[in-house]
Amino acid sequence: MIEVLYFAWVRERIGAPRERIETEAATVMGLIEDLRARDERYAWAFADMTSLRVAVDQELAGFDAPLAGVREIAFFPPMTGG
């Protein structure tokens, strides 16, 4: 089981801040493909990959990052701190 978190408009499109997901996917991209296939909320949230960022166990990562041993994944738009 992986804890999956959503922030900002990704959270709004999916309609939840977090959920626990059982996945067979090997990479972040594989997880995204699983989620997109679930329903249109996910397809909408993950429509434009250029405007998405991912953190794996609270570190920024690429979409090709492996999921083995990972506890927490977060999806969000580019950050706007400062």
Add this chain to the structure above:
Amino acid sequence: MRVIVQAEPFDLGALSNAFAEGAGGAGAVVTFTGLVRDNGGALSAMEIEHYPGMTEKAITAMVDEARARWALLDALVVHRYGRLAGGEAIMMVATAARHRAEAFAAAEFLMDYLKSRAPFWKKELTSDGAEWVAAREVDEAALKRW
């Protein structure tokens, strides 16, 4: 070195004074404060969301990187989240060094990284509705100079 992430307003004067007094051996203290732009009164509020846990880790890593690059005697980052009104202070950075060049450079470095690599997201609330603030190309490009 301190990283503070909080919803409450902070006392810029008190924090700046305490920081300068605690920076033993420093010849230069640089502080930067970011405020909520009210866009000529159009903004009713700004909501800042963040990623508890990652936020503190990411900022601490930025401060560690700044310390590795410049001879800093101390550094402080304060960043707020939650609902803020126009004109309120969102965040501050303070750096202390023996000479001003290091203090200015480290403060700019921290600001550039906070903009694009600290997990905060701003939403502007106006009479027309609410809109997420888009990340700017110029902020991402600013990281390349480091």
